[in-house]
Amino acid sequence: MDTILNIFKSLGADITFFYQLALVIIFYFALKMSLFSKLQEVLDLRENKTTKLDGNANKKFAEAEQLSLKYKTELDKANQEAYSIVSQKRNESLTLQKKKVKEVEARLNSEVDEKRKEFMAELEVHKTNILKEADSLSSELVNKLTN
Incomplete structure (x- = not known):
């Protein structure tokens, strides 16, 4: 302890040093209560609004990815439904066209058969x-030859 007092004496410190130390400690606690707590609140608020928002941004990004995936699946589903509807309508149209073609083909075949029968009948008549x-010509020829 003597060494500490000798050091203080060599530095020229006297009893006012302790008063000054007490004043510094009082001012420190007064500033801590009034300024440092407010400064700490501001720093915490700043951290919440900056670095902690990064976590919220990641959460929003993940949510956006989920919405994008949901949109894509629903869009694919809608495309598949549209394709199936188009395929169904195309198949219905094709069956209807085939039916009409068969009807026209059957009608044309019957007309061809009727015309063929008429032609064959005419051919038979001719x-x-x-x-x-020929019989009359052959008999005339025989008559001319015999005469």
């Missing part, structure tokens, strides 16, 4: 006429 003429 054939019988030609054969009759």
Whole structure:
């Protein structure tokens, strides 16, 4: 303890040093209560608004990713539904067209058969006429040859 007092004496410190030390400690606690607590509140608020928002931003980003994925799946689902509807309508249209083609084909085939029958009937009539003429020509030829 003597060494400490000798050091203080060599530095020229006297009893006012302790008064000054007491004043510094009192001012420290007074400033701590009035300024430092407010400064700490401001620093905490700043940290909450800056670094802690990073966590909120990550949460919002993850939420946006989920919404994007949901949108994409619903869009794919809507595209598949649209494709199935288009395919269904196309198939219905094709079956309807095939049905119409078959009806027209059947009608044309029946018309062709009728025309063929008419043609064959005419051909038969012409054939019988030609054969009759051939018979009459052959009998005339025989008559001319025999005469």
